Amino acid sequence: MTARRARRWAGAGAVLSILAGLSAPVLGAEITLAQFRQRESRAEAAVLEEFERAHPGVRVRQREMPASTDVQHQQFVTWLVAGDPSVDVYLIDVIWIAEFAAAGWTLPLEGFLPPARRAEFFPSLLRAMTYRGRLYALPRFTENGLLYYRKDLVPRPPATWEELVRVAAQHRRPDMAGFVFQGLQYEGLVVNFLEHLWARGGGLFDAEGRPALAGREGVAALTFLVDLIHTYRISPPGVTTYMERESLQEFMEGRALFHRNWAYAWSQLQRQDSKVRGRVGVVSLPGTEGHPGAGALGGWNLAVSRFTRHPREAWQLVDFLTARGAQKRKALEEGRIPTLPALYEDPQVLASNPQFAMLRQGIAHTRPRPVSPFYPRISGILQGYLSRALARTMTPRDALEAAAAELARALPRP
Amino acid sequence: MSGPTGVRRRRRPGGGVAWVLLAPAVALVAGLLLLPLAEGLRLSLHRVWLQVPGETPFVGLQNYLALLAASRFWSALRVTFLFVVVSVGAELVLGLALALLLHRRFPGRGAARVAGLVPWALPTVVSALMWGWIFHDRYGIANRLLLDLGLLDAPLVWLGAPATALGAAIVADVWKATPYVALILLAGLQGIGEEVWEAARLDGATGLSLLARVILPLLRPALGVALLFRALDAFRVFDLIYVLTRGGPGGATETLALLTYQTLFQDLDFGRGSALSVLMFAVNFALSLVLLRLLFGRGEAGRVAR
Numbered sequence: 001m002t003a004r005r006a007r008r009w010a011g012a013g014a015v016l017s018i019l020a021g022l023s024a025p026v027l028g029a030e031i032t033l034a035q036f037r038q039r040e041s042r043a044e045a046a047v048l049e050e051f052e053r054a055h056p057g058v059r060v061r062q063r064e065m066p067a068s069t070d071v072q073h074q075q076f077v078t079w080l081v082a083g084d085p086s087v088d089v090y091l092i093d094v095i096w097i098a099e100f101a102a103a104g105w106t107l108p109l110e111g112f113l114p115p116a117r118r119a120e121f122f123p124s125l126l127r128a129m130t131y132r133g134r135l136y137a138l139p140r141f142t143e144n145g146l147l148y149y150r151k152d153l154v155p156r157p158p159a160t161w162e163e164l165v166r167v168a169a170q171h172r173r174p175d176m177a178g179f180v181f182q183g184l185q186y187e188g189l190v191v192n193f194l195e196h197l198w199a200r201g202g203g204l205f206d207a208e209g210r211p212a213l214a215g216r217e218g219v220a221a222l223t224f225l226v227d228l229i230h231t232y233r234i235s236p237p238g239v240t241t242y243m244e245r246e247s248l249q250e251f252m253e254g255r256a257l258f259h260r261n262w263a264y265a266w267s268q269l270q271r272q273d274s275k276v277r278g279r280v281g282v283v284s285l286p287g288t289e290g291h292p293g294a295g296a297l298g299g300w301n302l303a304v305s306r307f308t309r310h311p312r313e314a315w316q317l318v319d320f321l322t323a324r325g326a327q328k329r330k331a332l333e334e335g336r337i338p339t340l341p342a343l344y345e346d347p348q349v350l351a352s353n354p355q356f357a358m359l360r361q362g363i364a365h366t367r368p369r370p371v372s373p374f375y376p377r378i379s380g381i382l383q384g385y386l387s388r389a390l391a392r393t394m395t396p397r398d399a400l401e402a403a404a405a406e407l408a409r410a411l412p413r414p
Numbered sequence: 415m416s417g418p419t420g421v422r423r424r425r426r427p428g429g430g431v432a433w434v435l436l437a438p439a440v441a442l443v444a445g446l447l448l449l450p451l452a453e454g455l456r457l458s459l460h461r462v463w464l465q466v467p468g469e470t471p472f473v474g475l476q477n478y479l480a481l482l483a484a485s486r487f488w489s490a491l492r493v494t495f496l497f498v499v500v501s502v503g504a505e506l507v508l509g510l511a512l513a514l515l516l517h518r519r520f521p522g523r524g525a526a527r528v529a530g531l532v533p534w535a536l537p538t539v540v541s542a543l544m545w546g547w548i549f550h551d552r553y554g555i556a557n558r559l560l561l562d563l564g565l566l567d568a569p570l571v572w573l574g575a576p577a578t579a580l581g582a583a584i585v586a587d588v589w590k591a592t593p594y595v596a597l598i599l600l601a602g603l604q605g606i607g608e609e610v611w612e613a614a615r616l617d618g619a620t621g622l623s624l625l626a627r628v629i630l631p632l633l634r635p636a637l638g639v640a641l642l643f644r645a646l647d648a649f650r651v652f653d654l655i656y657v658l659t660r661g662g663p664g665g666a667t668e669t670l671a672l673l674t675y676q677t678l679f680q681d682l683d684f685g686r687g688s689a690l691s692v693l694m695f696a697v698n699f700a701l702s703l704v705l706l707r708l709l710f711g712r713g714e715a716g717r718v719a720r
Contacts (some may be wrong), residue, residue: 013631048501050581055509057587060484069681070679073679073680074679074695077464077679077682081464082474099465099682102465102466102467103464103467103682111516122458167706183574184659184660184662185659185661185662185663185664185665186575186660186662203672235550236552237551237571238550238552238571238574240574240575240662241551241573241574241659306497373465373466374465374681376680376681376682377680377681377682377683379680380676380680380681382661384486384660384661384665385664387662387664387665388663388664389658389664390663390664391574391576391662391663391664391666393574393664394664410681412466
């Protein structure tokens with residue numbers, strides 16, 4: 001009696017387990033992708049549907065985040081500290097990759113990534129996504145700092161910052177600023193400073209990892225930013241309240257000759273409501289005598305949460321969204337800047353984005369901000385002191401020395 | 415009906431039942447208030463860097479000492495107090511004026527009372543964006559108005575200069591919170607009985623003497639409530655300043671709440687951030703005790719605090 005019952009249970013169990021095995025691919029997994037709201041939400045929905053068709057049984061849910069980078073960071077940190085498994089894939093800023101990796105919040109990806117796939121990406125991008133020798137994200141869109149100029153007024157773009165100052169001074173007009181950039185106390189100000197620092201051959205840290213920003217190059221770079229406003233007077237005083245949106249607005253209204261912004265600004269400048277449409281040129285950022293310019297690397301990258309219950313499917317989504325097909329679609333429909341060199345030779349992509357031909361060089365010269373788990377901390381300290389110099393409550397040298405001292409205190413010893 | 419047992423019961427509420435009835439409230443207070451506070455206190459005594467997981471050594475008071483040694487903390491404390499004192503002071507004066515106005519009978523008073531509340535009803539972020547435009551150096555009406563009136567020779571970059579940024583934020587806060595203060599004071603005014611006004615009138619009190627000798631003393635509880643609410647609220651100001659200036663330029667508008675946010679959610683330094691929160695709590699607690707004592711005298715403050 002009991003033996004028969006046991007057999008019956010065993011049989012039922014076997015049937016159930018077979019059913020479960022069958023049902024796994026049928027019922028499948030639901031993957032949640034947390035990312036900022038995409039510019040063309042229909043194009044994004046189409047890309048995600050395409051993924052679902054290619055991966056039967058896997059469904060993707062988007063969790064749309066607000067545009068503010070800081071708000072995204074705070075929200076992601078809140079979920080990840082709690083080990084929340086309800087988000088599988090995060091679209092993250094390049095400056096958070098090392099931080100999330102060090103905190104143990106994201107999975108290393110090289111085990112998933114076949115060498116042939118790895119070779120498709122710009123190597124410079126993957127280096128910025130590598131922390132302690134392991135790859136923690138794949139780039140979905142890239143961005144880099146560029147110089148926009150009015151090609152109807154300036155026939156030849158300047159190769160050095162000194163030349164830019166000269167040209168802007170020659171074109172001085174009451175209704176037009178010479179050069180607009182991002183001078184508000186926030187991450188963008190740090191980016192602008194770094195680009196000037198690099199253009200002078202300097203860096204934030206020396207080879208031993210000690211803060212080196214208060215050296216000759218750093219003081220020269222920050223002095224130059226201050227002089228743009230107060231000595232050369234080619235940047236308006238209001239630049240200390242600008243983020244990307246505000247400086248772009250000025251340039252788009254025809255109120256500035258030169259403009260530093262990210263690559264995405266190009267497609268905004270071509271919109272119907274742009275007053276400078278068709279009159280804008282874009283080049284890599286200027287250098288100084290003897291040093292080439294370098295734009296900062298920006299962009300958004302896909303990382304897999306360590307708390308995902310479906311690492312394989314999460315990876316499949318990362319793989320699909322960074323592959324050629326999806327990136328091409330985003331480039332065509334949204335003007336997103338691809339992370340695969342091959343797409344810069346695609347005639348269709350180039351036809352709708354002629355600026356990509358120039359961008360490709362820029363991406364090769366782009367420089368990442370320090371790949372450190374403490375980058376937001378570094379930036380927070382810099383923001384306050386750089387802003388003090390721009391507001392002239394501290395001299396550039398004093399501001400940088402104070403920042404260097406504070407960095408040395410706030411970071412673990414190298 | 416009320417026999418001796420009833421009396422006794424009322425005098426000594428049965429221990430067991432009372433505790434059972436109190437338990438949900440105690441659990442709620444403990445769970446929502448004391449536990450987070452205790453956890454914050456615990457974190458503040460450790461080094462908790464989220465970038466270095468699994469390594470959270472006990473560091474004693476090190477987080478507090480580092481804060482007290484940092485000029486950034488003192489600057490944020492100074493900015494916060496300046497913001498509280500100036501903006502709440504202005505809100506009380508203007509709120510009182512507005513309340514007195516709205517207390518009078520005039521045609522359309524109901525509509526005026528509702529319209530007056532609009533600034534308070536707007537989400538802070540929305541009004542902050544609006545004030546950002548008002549103070550814009552090129553397009554803002556603040557510059558236009560002052561230039562047209564001849565009060566300025568050249569446009570100011572209100573939000574980009576340390577001397578004016580905090581003032582601009584205070585103006586935006588006063589605009590938003592004055593209706594709230596007015597509402598509380600209006601309720602207080604309406605609580606003053608008709609016979610009091612009449613008696614004051616008969617005794618010949620008018621204008622300022624009426625205000626100083628009759629209205630203000632009777633309005634003291636309402637004023638106290640308004641002051642307390644606004645001071646505690648202004649003390650943790652975050653969204654307004656975050657939208658307007660992000661604490662800039664050069665930290666000139668960085669309040670304690672902004673510094674705490676940066677430390678916790680940008681720096682991911684939960685030890686130091688918790689220490690900041692604990693300090694903010696302590697300062698806020700002391701502030702409310704002082705205010706209560708000033709307003710209601712020793713006995714009342716003790717009662718409320720207890």
